[in-house]
Amino acid sequence: xxxxxxxxxLFSAHVTLAAVVKRDSGFGNGQPIDGKGKGAPILxxxxxxxxxxxxxxxxxxxxxxxxxxxxxxxFSDSKTKIxxxxxxxxxVIQDLPQSHDISAAQQHLKKGAIRELHWHRVAEWGFVYAxxxxxxxxxxxxRYQVDELGYGDIWYFPKGQAHTVQGLDDENEYLLAFDxxxxxxxxxxxxxxxxxAKTPKxxxxxxxxxxxxxxxxxxxxxxxxxxxxxxxxNVTGGNGPLLGNSSYVYHTFQHEPENVPGGGxxxxxxxxTNFPISKTIAATFVVLEPKGLRELHWHPTAEEWxxxxxxxxxATVFIGQGNSRTFDFSAGDTAVFPDNSGHYIENTSATxxxxxxxxxxxxxxxxxxxxxxxxxxxxxIVASILNLPLDVVQNLKxxxxxLVKGN
Numbered sequence: 363x364x365x366x367x368x369x370x371x372l373f374s375a376h377v378t379l380a381a382v383v384k385r386d387s388g389f390g391n392g393q394p395i396d397g398k399g400k401g402a403p404i405l406x407x408x409x410x411x412x413x414x415x416x417x418x419x420x421x422x423x424x425x426x427x428x429x430x431x432x433x434x435x436x437f438s439d440s441k442t443k444i445x446x447x448x449x450x451x452x453x454v455i456q457d458l459p460q461s462h463d464i465s466a467a468q469q470h471l472k473k474g475a476i477r478e479l480h481w482h483r484v485a486e487w488g489f490v491y492a493x494x495x496x497x498x499x500x501x502x503x504x505r506y507q508v509d510e511l512g513y514g515d516i517w518y519f520p521k522g523q524a525h526t527v528q529g530l531d532d533e534n535e536y537l538l539a540f541d542x543x544x545x546x547x548x549x550x551x552x553x554x555x556x557x558x559a560k561t562p563k564x565x566x567x568x569x570x571x572x573x574x575x576x577x578x579x580x581x582x583x584x585x586x587x588x589x590x591x592x593x594x595x596n597v598t599g600g601n602g603p604l605l606g607n608s609s610y611v612y613h614t615f616q617h618e619p620e621n622v623p624g625g626g627x628x629x630x631x632x633x634x635t636n637f638p639i640s641k642t643i644a645a646t647f648v649v650l651e652p653k654g655l656r657e658l659h660w661h662p663t664a665e666e667w668x669x670x671x672x673x674x675x676x677a678t679v680f681i682g683q684g685n686s687r688t689f690d691f692s693a694g695d696t697a698v699f700p701d702n703s704g705h706y707i708e709n710t711s712a713t714x715x716x717x718x719x720x721x722x723x724x725x726x727x728x729x730x731x732x733x734x735x736x737x738x739x740x741x742x743i744v745a746s747i748l749n750l751p752l753d754v755v756q757n758l759k760x761x762x763x764x765l766v767k768g769n
Contacts (some may be wrong), residue, residue: 389417396421418688423678428685431460437468437694445587447475448529453696455543461698463723464667465545467538471495471529474591478584479526479554484542486519487643488527489719491671493534496593499525499610500600507604507611508597514614514647516632518640523610530592537669541642541723555584607638614647624763626654627715634725644727646720650675653768654716656707658732664722666699673709673716680704691718704732709768731762 388395388403392413395401401421404413413420435458440451448470455461471477471493488497490511497517500506510530511517519525527536542550558566559582563574570576581588597603604610612632620629633644644664650656650673670691678688681703689697690710699705709716720727736744737758745752 389420389422394420415692416690418676418690423688426687430679430681430685430687433460433679433699434689434695434697437696445585447472447587447589452545454545458696458698460700461665461667462543463541463665464721465540465543466667466669466696468535469538470533470535471527471587472589473529473532474589475529475587476590477527477587479524481522481524481552482540483521483550484540484545485521485642487539487645487721488517489537490515491535491537493529493531495534495536496528496530497525497611499523501604504601505604505608506597506600507609509611511611516612516614517610518637518643519610520639520641528593537719539643539721553584553586555581559584610639612637622764623761624657624766626765626767627651629764631727633727641725642723644722644724646727648718648720650707650709650716650765651768652709652712652714654709655766655768657763657766658704658706659729660702660704661722661729662702663726663728664724665701667721668697669719670695671717671719673714674711675707675716676710677705677707733759734762
């Protein structure tokens with residue numbers, strides 16, 4: 363009897379444990395199981411590590427509904443092009459079809475390496491996040507700029523402006539953004555070596571007033587990135603340097619961040635209001651504290667393109683008519699939130715800041731926060747619509763919070 367009782371007890375314990383295991387959510391293990399009766403394990407081929415890092419794709423957020431296209435791309439999934447002096451990897455519309463306004467790249471230069479002289483049919487925006495670089499540019503009026511940029515510094519070259527970038531530290535890296543999603547189509551980028559190599563040498567000799575033999579060693583195909591030594595030449599002459607409102611460079615951390623009433627981090631705005639040359643690309647640099655929230659809002663002027671630089675985060679995007687989808691983000695991810703779509707960004711880490719860059723094809727950064735909208739609408743109307751107590755609505759914050767402090 364004692365043995366039978368022991369077996370019965372062990373069996374009961376096993377059944378109870380099994381029931382507990384059944385009720386456990388499987389999202390943390392990369393399984394689409396909600397622990398409430400929905401879902402089942404994945405038995406076919408899958409990348410379990412990617413599943414673990416993206417629980418929202420497994421159905422973790424019960425409020426997700428309808429059909430929302432993929433709005434996320436990892437730079438790690440991009441093809442990396444390697445050169446003697448560095449590398450580049452892109453995210454273009456073929457990678458993220460919902461990003462109509464913006465394409466982007468990460469680019470790396472070794473010390474002295476040069477992204478060769480070139481220009482684009484679109485505007486180029488750059489943000490240095492490692493090392494130092496020397497940027498050089500010339501406009502259509504013969505004015506020029508040569509400037510050193512370090513961490514957090516930004517450049518903006520308008521459409522058609524001739525420029526180049528050189529690495530100054532042992533290793534240097536930056537984010538590039540362009541105001542056209544289809545960056546790789548023919549007629550977007552023009553490299554100087556490529557042009558000269560495709561021009562008859564007799565024409566080159568006549569144009570420059572030099573012997574044809576001078577152009578015998580022009581590289582073909584163009585090198586794109588090439589090794590060199592750090593420039594020590596000062597530029598003079600022409601119609602003088604580009605200064606003030608004409609400057610192509612913005613030193614972000616030489617300016618104060620925006621006032622953030624929510625107190626949840628740092629928010630730098632860089633657009634034509636403080637960087638006048640930047641007419642087609644507006645941007646923010648955001649640092650959100652652990653468990654903080656970029657408040658619910660939307661952007662009335664453009665799509666929002668994002669690059670996540672460090673940390674871990676989550677965002678739910680509402681595109682109207684009952685359609686919403688949640689995405690998980692980590693360093694190296696890019697995303698695009700459709701024009702005027704409602705969303706938030708949450709720092710899901712309890713210990714690490716979440717840092718990202720927002721880009722808009724616009725002359726200014728603009729957002730409409732949900733809380734402020736409701737707070738500045740007649741309270742009785744809001745209370746009736748949302749079925750909320752009137753006093754709750756009357757106490758909503760009337761200031762933008764932007765970055766809400768975490769609990």
